[in-house]
Amino acid sequence: MTKEQRLKDATDESGARQRATLRQELPLLAGMMLVWGALWQDFAIGNLVFGLLISLVLVRVFRLPPVILSGRFNVWRAAVFAGAFLRDVTLASFEVLYLAVFRGPRTTSAIITVTLRTGSDLLVTFVGHVLTLVPGSYVVEVDRRTSTLYLHVLNVNDEAGVEKARASVMMIEERLIRMMGTKEELAELNAEKSAPGKEHGETP
Amino acid sequence: MLDTVIDIVAGTFMIVGCLMSLAAGIGMLRFPDLLSRLHAATKPQVLGLFLLLAALGLELRSWAVLPVLLLAWLLQLLTAPVSAHMVGRAGYRTRHLKRETLIADELAAVVEAAEQREEAEHGRDGNRDRADFID
Incomplete structure (x- = not known):
């Protein structure tokens, strides 16, 4: 997000927010999938895929504003x-x-x-x-x-x-x-x- | 032999973990106002929970529970600061604080400036209660 976008988002009081693209939501989806696996104490492929499906439905139904990652991680x-x-x-x-x-x-x-x-x-x-x-x-x-x-x-x-x-x-x-x-x-x-x-x- | 060592380490973790929860309780009773009591509610019990979960992980000796324990701690790490912020913010705005325990209050000047701006724009609206609430 550029500085201008950020300022606009911070001062926008209409309630309408930018929406995250699927690519921006990838880390979130991966995290939710791992949480699903951890809760079932089962990291088998089938269980993880099911978790991923549930995560996809959740991020579609409950929209979140985009979390902008820097693209760098040391x-x-x-x-x-x-x-x-x-x-x-x-x-x-x-x-x-x-x-x-x-x-x-x-x-x-x-x-x-x-x-x-x-x-x-x-x-x-x-x-x-x-x-x-x-x-x-x-x-x-x-x-x-x-x-x-x-x-x-x-x-x-x-x-x-x-x-x-x-x-x-x-x-x-x-x-x-x-x-x-x-x-x-x-x-x-x-x-x-x-x-x-x-x-x-x-x-x- | 190894089992004994692990038991001793886990036992130590549990005792220190409980001590940390005790510290949080003592802090709640002893600190002077809401804003400082919040510190007792966030720091020692996060470490306390970590030590108790670590002891559990050592004693259960099963790889399957590790992600759950880690998840429990991570959720605590994520939620404790948010709740401290929300309570602290509400507490400051409703003046649940003892100003004499504050060495410096750099937010007060900002709030004052904002209030003056508000008054200049909309005119003074009735009586403004400036008294601090002290429990």
Whole structure:
């Protein structure tokens, strides 16, 4: 989806949405087929084909707006991401345990603004999901037009904590762009990394 | 020998997993307001569920159940952030928060600007209740 299409879609209040083509729905169909197999605990060809038929009927009856994939997926980066995710979710959980037991009502937090680099709905959603589970924040409000997330962050005690939280969200986005962002986003990210001193994610 | 090791690992996973669910419960009771309580509802129990499902996978020792366990966890990963977002968003909009526990609130300025724009366009409509709801 181009930027103009995205803006139009975001501001369109008529309720009419773009529809996904069959090609755009292929990953969704494959996923639904695997869920069917998992639920039956049977991955035999016949069962999978039946699952695929049901998925086809479902996506025809319950139309979804198109999910635009970037056409890029780095398996190695995905493995690194999964490892980092498991480690971080463990750390975050123990942090919440510690805060709940020892700080309790004295815990302070902050609501911060993070403007993401990416313009893709899928990546913004992914970043939102991952940051809810990992560094101690969740999304309070989203501005889709500017890819801006408003986050509630637990255990922020001063201004330095605010900047640290912002940096950790930008780090999550960086990992996700390296995993599944478009080529343009990756090139921009690399350009930004090789030109130090340029700050991203500041409040506009 | 291997069975004993697997049993010990699975047992440890189960205990730590339960501890995480306990952490979520303690957080619900102890954190100051709705917005911070939501953290307790999302993070520890996702790890807790992962550890319990991993222990189940280790104990059942059957490849057929692995996809179901994985699916259960993935659905949890997908739904927990969405529910946290919906509750948090509704909570912020209805002012179920204690502002003195917030170090910074960068959304407040945005909301304020939007309200002023609204007033400039449509005129002031009656009394606006600005009081925070504190439970």
